[in-house]
Amino acid sequence: NAGVTQTPKFQVLKTGQSMTLQCAQDMNHEYMSWYRQDPGMGLRLIHYSVGAGITDQGEVPNGYNVSRSTTEDFPLRLLSAAPSQTSVYFCASSRGDSYNEQFFGPGTRLTVL
Amino acid sequence: SQQGEEDPQALSIQEGENATMNCSYKTSINNLQWYRQNSGRGLVHLILIRSNEREKHSGRLRVTLDTSKKSSSLLITASRAADTASYFCATDDNQGGKLIFGQGTELSVKP
Numbered sequence: 001n002a003g004v005t006q007t008p009k010f011q012v013l014k015t016g017q018s019m020t021l022q023c024a025q026d027m028n029h030e031y032m033s034w035y036r037q038d039p040g041m042g043l044r045l046i047h048y049s050v051g052a053g054i055t056d057q058g059e060v061p062n063g064y065n066v067s068r069s070t071t072e073d074f075p076l077r078l079l080s081a082a083p084s085q086t087s088v089y090f091c092a093s094s095r096g097d098s099y100n101e102q103f104f105g106p107g108t109r110l111t112v113l
Numbered sequence: 114s115q116q117g118e119e120d121p122q123a124l125s126i127q128e129g130e131n132a133t134m135n136c137s138y139k140t141s142i143n144n145l146q147w148y149r150q151n152s153g154r155g156l157v158h159l160i161l162i163r164s165n166e167r168e169k170h171s172g173r174l175r176v177t178l179d180t181s182k183k184s185s186s187l188l189i190t191a192s193r194a195a196d197t198a199s200y201f202c203a204t205d206d207n208q209g210g211k212l213i214f215g216q217g218t219e220l221s222v223k224p
Contacts, residue, residue: 004155033212042201042216043156050210058211090155097209099143104155 001026006091006105013081013112021076021108023091031094032074036087081112118215125221132189134218136202145185146203192222
C-alpha cells in the first residue's frame, strides 16, 4: 500500500492564483482531513470528512474548499491564494472517525508571493 | 482555539536521560493520541489512550491520562539521539469529527 499520498511536494503561487492540493489514500479509510502547519502554531485543522459526500469545517476553513466524491480522494482547493496561506499542508486519514490512529501524508510546502 | 497544549515548548536532554512532555486540554474527550514528527516529515502515530484508561505503555513510551485534570503526559525512557523530534498530543471533539493538535514539544537529545 502507498498509504497517504500528496501532490505536489512543493508549490509557489502568486497572490490571487487558485490551485488544488491533491490527497489520496489506498487504505479504504472513511475519515480524511487537512491540516496546515505554521511555525509555533502546531497543526490546525482546515476541513475534514467522515465519508464520501460528507465534509465539515475545522478550525481555519476560510479561503479553502474541499469535496469528497470518492473514498480515496480528498482535494483541497485554494480559491484565491494569499500570502497568509503560505504554510505546510498535511493530509491525514483513518478508519472510522477521528478517534482512531491517523496516517499522515508527507506534506505539501506552499509559498504564496 | 486549540484543544491540546503541550508543555514545555522545547526540551533538551542528554542521551540516556528520560524526557517528559505534558499536554493539557479543555473539553471532554473520547481518547488522546500522541504523535511524533521528524524534521520535514509528516506525523507518525505513537500511542493512543482512551478516556477510561489511566496509563499505557509501548516500548520505551509511557503515557498517563488524568481526565479530572484534563491532562496527559508522555514519558520517553532512556532517550536516544534518534528520539530528537517534535511531539504532539491530539484530542477529539468527543463526536468522532475534529481531531485537534497542540503546538508540540520540540525534543532534542544530545549524544
